[in-house]
Structure formats: structure tokens, C-alpha cells
Amino acid sequence: MSSRYVCQECGASYVRWAGKCEACNAWNSIVEETPPEQVPKGLGGGKAGRQIDFVGLDGGSEPPPRRLTGIAELDRVCGGGLVAGSALLVGGDPGIGKSTLLLQAVAALAAQAECVYISGEEAIEQVRLRARRLGLHGAPVHLAAATALRDIVASLDHGEPPAVVVIDSIQTMYLDSLDSAPGTVAQVRSCASELIRLAKRRGFTLFLVGHVTKDGQIAGPRVLEHMVDTVLYFEGERGHPFRILRSVKNRFGATDEIGVFEMSDAGLTGVANPSALFLAERRGNVSGSCVFAGIEGSRPMLVEIQALVAPSALGTPRRAVIGWDSGRLAMILAVLDARCGLALAGNDVYLNVAGGLRISEPAADLAVAAALLSSANDIPVEADMVVFGEIGLSGEVRAVSQMDGRLKEATKLGFAQALVPVVRRQAANRTKAARAASGEGTIGIRRIGHVQDLVSLFRPGGKA
Numbered sequence: 001m002s003s004r005y006v007c008q009e010c011g012a013s014y015v016r017w018a019g020k021c022e023a024c025n026a027w028n029s030i031v032e033e034t035p036p037e038q039v040p041k042g043l044g045g046g047k048a049g050r051q052i053d054f055v056g057l058d059g060g061s062e063p064p065p066r067r068l069t070g071i072a073e074l075d076r077v078c079g080g081g082l083v084a085g086s087a088l089l090v091g092g093d094p095g096i097g098k099s100t101l102l103l104q105a106v107a108a109l110a111a112q113a114e115c116v117y118i119s120g121e122e123a124i125e126q127v128r129l130r131a132r133r134l135g136l137h138g139a140p141v142h143l144a145a146a147t148a149l150r151d152i153v154a155s156l157d158h159g160e161p162p163a164v165v166v167i168d169s170i171q172t173m174y175l176d177s178l179d180s181a182p183g184t185v186a187q188v189r190s191c192a193s194e195l196i197r198l199a200k201r202r203g204f205t206l207f208l209v210g211h212v213t214k215d216g217q218i219a220g221p222r223v224l225e226h227m228v229d230t231v232l233y234f235e236g237e238r239g240h241p242f243r244i245l246r247s248v249k250n251r252f253g254a255t256d257e258i259g260v261f262e263m264s265d266a267g268l269t270g271v272a273n274p275s276a277l278f279l280a281e282r283r284g285n286v287s288g289s290c291v292f293a294g295i296e297g298s299r300p301m302l303v304e305i306q307a308l309v310a311p312s313a314l315g316t317p318r319r320a321v322i323g324w325d326s327g328r329l330a331m332i333l334a335v336l337d338a339r340c341g342l343a344l345a346g347n348d349v350y351l352n353v354a355g356g357l358r359i360s361e362p363a364a365d366l367a368v369a370a371a372l373l374s375s376a377n378d379i380p381v382e383a384d385m386v387v388f389g390e391i392g393l394s395g396e397v398r399a400v401s402q403m404d405g406r407l408k409e410a411t412k413l414g415f416a417q418a419l420v421p422v423v424r425r426q427a428a429n430r431t432k433a434a435r436a437a438s439g440e441g442t443i444g445i446r447r448i449g450h451v452q453d454l455v456s457l458f459r460p461g462g463k464a
Helices: 070-075 097-107 124-134 150-155 187-203 223-227 275-277 326-340 362-377 403-412 433-437 451-457
Strands: 003-009 028-035 087-092 115-119 142-145 163-166 207-212 228-233 242-250 257-264 267-270 287-294 299-309 321-322 347-353 385-387 417-421 444-448
Touching: 003 187, 070 242, 070 267, 087 187, 087 362, 097 115, 097 163, 097 207, 097 267, 097 326, 115 124, 115 433, 124 142, 142 228, 150 187, 150 223, 187 207, 187 223, 223 299, 242 275, 257 275, 275 299, 287 362, 287 403, 299 362, 299 403, 321 326, 326 347, 326 362, 326 417, 326 451, 347 362, 362 417, 362 451
Parallel strands: 087 207, 087 228, 115 142, 115 163, 163 207, 287 385, 321 347, 385 417, 417 444
Antiparallel strands: 003 028, 228 242, 242 257, 257 267, 287 299, 299 347
8 A cells, every 4th residue: 555644743644745734834744654454344345334223312321430539629620530431631741740640640549449550751660769759659559661552452451451541651652553653643543542442442541641742732633632531731830839730621521620739749739729829929909910700610710810011112012921812912902092092002011810820711801901900000909809801892891601609709718899790681680599699798799881980990099
């Protein structure tokens, strides 16, 4: 069979070699590969396939049972525990703590079920050294160092199946029937497919550790994320002790759920109340600081948004953003300039989400605008106030989801005021008991319908 040329960055296939991939614009990433035989019998010759059985949606089977890892934050992100026969892909920057987290998980699970940890990047003594440092060397975990997929499958397919298997990492595995090197698109796709098929047939939970590219995406073919049941990203700044485990895909639970961990010498420790931890070092009565009440997955979370607006000596003012979308910051600045007549375009603007958390929801618009106005006018936002709301291009402040949960979390942490969008008519008819349960009965609500109302709070003589 003739060879084909496959891009090692995106998986695009070509009939001849080229220096640049037209699909992802990567240079020198196209490598010649020899595809395996792909002539299914029964299609164009050979015996016909057997008929498959169809069933109805209303089945009598019970939901898949969950296995708790003993790490509450990991169980939360996985949807309440591990499902037998599922495959989970864990990605993150080098040194972020992926191997540490999974080693802690299998060490906790090994007390109740058989767990296997296969390392393709480290020798056995290196893994033992980490386990000794974490105080896990006494856990009955079955450890191996291997990269040959044929040997791994033969070992896992023999005898009673384990409960949990960790492959660290999928980019180091290789299948000897392919000519390409480990880590290439063909190898990653084939090795992952074989391991996932084995996990579902034998009924064990499979963890695959994945490398990431410089853009933060999991290296290898994009189809890898479609093949697994759950995709988890490990996030965090190296200068901060906090780590965020975020679920971006989960067939057995909520997506965009997060777990918060704190990295220490003893490994990763789950944080039960991340809002209090993110606000622990906050100082009140400082201009440019605002507390945002956000929602990460199903969890309300309070974080501090810091802004600095300073005169620029450059022809093109600087825009530096950490933890938020730089394009959305440009939109907020444009709305403040066009709808409110503020001259912020000639200033340097710096925006930071304290604690290393990355915010993606548009409900942070109002908090960002409040922090910008506070810094530009040198008027602090009141220390006991939380802010949330979405800003439209015409300057209107739009309502956001899960307002009750945000207010309840703010009340729990001692905040007395909330700057929120104008409530919709349906939400205004709630009962007194429902408002009290959400925190509206104990927290002062100030509603904003347009950003001009927000600007008026930060003028000299105003009160924010």
C-alpha cells in the first residue's frame, strides 16, 4: 500500500510531502507514514457483516456505579467519582502536578482495589522517590515502567482486571506495527484507541496523561479528546501555590466543573473553600480592586480583580491581561469610551485576576469595568461589595445566570453589598423565602441598568 504524509501537529493527510501544512500552517511537521491494511471484509468483497441488535431508550439498567478516590476535589470534577470502563485524559503544563495528583489518587484507591501505574517517562526508582517524598511508599500500588503497547495490553488482559490504570504518558507509548516514532499523530491515536478499547472490555478506569503544546492544547490529534469520556485540564501559575483541575468534557458529569488544589511539599491538597483562600490576601479601600462573584461549573467562587490605569508615554498604550480574555477587555474599554465619554484609550491598562485563576464567563464584565473606573478615578470600591454582570455593546448591563448562588456565597463570606444587573420581571416575583435563601434578605442589592450608572458612582462625590 502506498505511503501517505501526515502532519504531526494536526493530523492532516497529504498524498505528497510539503514543507508547510495548509491546515494548521505548521512548518516541517509533515512526516511519511505507512498506513495499516484498511480493507474491511464484506465491503467490496468478502463475507457480509452480522446484523446488530437495536434496543429502546427506556432500559432497565442501573446507572454506572461510582468509585470514590478519596480526593474530594478530584471526585467533584469527575462527576462524583470514577466510572468503571471510562477513559479520562489529563493534560497540563510540564511540572504542574499531573503525575503527583494521579499517584496520590491511585495510592488512596489501592487500599480498596487493585491499581496499576505505568510510567513511560520515568524509571521505577524515580516514581518511588516521588512516592517516598509524598509519604505514599507504603501504598500497595502495582508499578511498572514500559512504553511498548503490545506488552502493556498483554499484561492488563491477563488474569483479573485492575480497578484503575494510569498511563503516564500517552505520548511515550508506541505500537510496533507502525513505522512512525512515539508521540506522532498515528502512534498517539492508535495507542489510545487500543487502551480505551481494552478498558471498556475489561471494565477498569483508565487515566491517560497527555502533554500540551505551547498554546495549552493537548498535543497530538484532536480526535484523542473525542475518543475519551472525560477531558481534564490542570491549570495554574508557577508563582502561585494554587492549581485548578478543570473538566472541559465529561460524559458522566457536568462540564466546566473545577477542583481547587494547593501545592505543597506534601503534594496536592484539596481546598474546600476556595473563595476564602483567593481573598485571604485582599486589602480593602484600595483603588483598582473589585471582588467578582463568579460561577465555575456548579461552584460559586469569589475572586479579586485588580486593574491599573496609568498615563502612557508610548505612542501605542500597553494592554496587559492575566487571567481574562484580552479581547473582552478591549471591548469594555471601547464601551466606556464610546457610551460614557471616558478617555481611557491613551492610558496603559493592566488587568489581573489574583490567585492564578482564569475567568472565562462574561459575567465578569461589570466587575472589570468597576475596577477600571476605580483605578482611573482613584476611588476605591467599597470593601464589603461584590460585583457581577454582563455588559453589552450599547452599554446595557445584562442579567447573568445563577444569581442566587453568587449572592449566597457572598453572604457566607461576610459581604454586605452587591452591585448586580437589573432583575428580570420573572425573577422579581419570587417569594420572600426564595429571596432569603439566596442571600438577598441579608445583603444589600444595588442594581445597575447601564454603564453610565456605574460611571456616576466613581465620580468625585459619588459612592461606590
